[in-house]
Amino acid sequence: MIKNITNLGDASVYCDFGNQIDQETNLNVIKYFKNLKELKIEGITNITPSYNKLIVSFEPSVTNYEKLKNKIIDLKLHNKENQNSKLIKIPICIDEEFSLDIKRLSKKLKMKYDQIYNSFFDKEYYCYMTGFIAGMPFLGDTRENIRLNRLETPRVKVPKGSIGITEQFCNIYTYESPGGWNIIGNTPVKIFDKSNQENPALINPGDRVTFYKISKQEYQKYNE
């Protein structure tokens, strides 16, 4: 449950669910997110779930911190955290053209390429949140043997579709963007589809994701 509530500026309520980053904590965040969203409280302009925080921003001419804080404290929760959770299978091509940081990982982790990929593919991931750029899923947790920090100097441009890992997390670059995660492959799947206005993000918080390998030929043919 919420451990602490404070204000972030004069136009948002900052709910802290504790320092623990795990599914249980995150499912709580998502539960609050879904319940609050459903209430359509006047003045709320955005609700932003992340690993262990929930930020509720509002228009300060309509409501204020104290009022919203009390509404959040008094919120009656329904069990909703797992509703609509999906399992999504994402194909990845690990051709050297796409696996920009496999060499770095191999050197730093002292593991062969195969070993790294075996550890990576042999795991079901959980989506903690989407954000930073449109539809980017933050997935976890990777196996402990393949965890590594970000690049010392982030890339100015990470190609769209790149799969990156850092610490216990994994993400997919839905747009070309700056970024410092270790890139191990690329997916031809459209993870964020703005033409689908109802449900533009393929992967949503609470969903589960597995990855499978495809050849470069399959990659090239994927969107034909």
Next chain:
Amino acid sequence: MSKNYFEILRPGINSTFQDLGRFNQHHIGIPMSGAMDKRNYLIGNKLVGNNNNISAIEFAYQGPLLKLQSTKVICAVTGNVNFKILRANSKIEEGECYETFELNDGDQIDIISTNKSVYGYFFINGGFEIESFWKSFSINTMAQIGPNDGTKFSLNQKLFIKNKESKFQKKRIEYLNSKIEFIRVLKGTNFNYFSEEGTNNLFSKEFTVSKLTDRMGMRIEGPKIENIVETNIKSEGLIKGVIQVPGDGNPIIMLSDYGTVGGYPKIAVVISADHDRLTQLTPGSKIKFKLVELNEAENLYKLYEIETKNILNQIR
């Protein structure tokens, strides 16, 4: 679709459609966007007789050069903007901000530059013929969403307009875009991650707005703000006005097209009442911060709202 349009003879540096922003999409990574200077946006729409949901053209530094192919339209420009009206008969008129004027078929408006400010706005009565995306007409160039395929304006493009034939009536107000000595802030959620010297620096020293400033964020330069706890936090939500300090000690202030989550500690948050003036600071401007309490910030916003209402009420 109407046959009335503006032809873009020069797009300007960063010209987009903006309105009050796109709400409730943070959870999929879409920030609010919307007009950087909200008050100037509201004033312009009121001048041309539009409601608040009809989008304006926002431009930065250098605005567009537009040629009208239509029967007459009622227009206005807000901000601190230098512009000219080039009549079809070759007559050139100096433009005045905060007053309505009419453009006729073949006339051009040349929005030359913003003065000692970044953003200005161009409005037409009835607005443009564009589609909303998630209930907003704001262009988000990062996610490529909104009208015009989510991109800024380009040369020779046509901006179709809803030609609402209205009787022209001169409307004007006196409005001065005021500068303030301080940008007022509240403590951020990671305030105590920083050394006493670091936080003292933030509130006593002068900072300079860097060239690395756009609709997403503003980088400022000054004395380094030393982190004594942890230079990364687990990524969490962001909002406009948050001041993050990365490991290098140089603060970044989030503006309207911010990334929706971020992993740098939040030292402070700019109060809502100061957002408009913050966004208008040009690179090279000096900036000083002042710490206030939440109830003060709330009162200052009420004051800001009253001021805005009073200005809007002058327009009849």
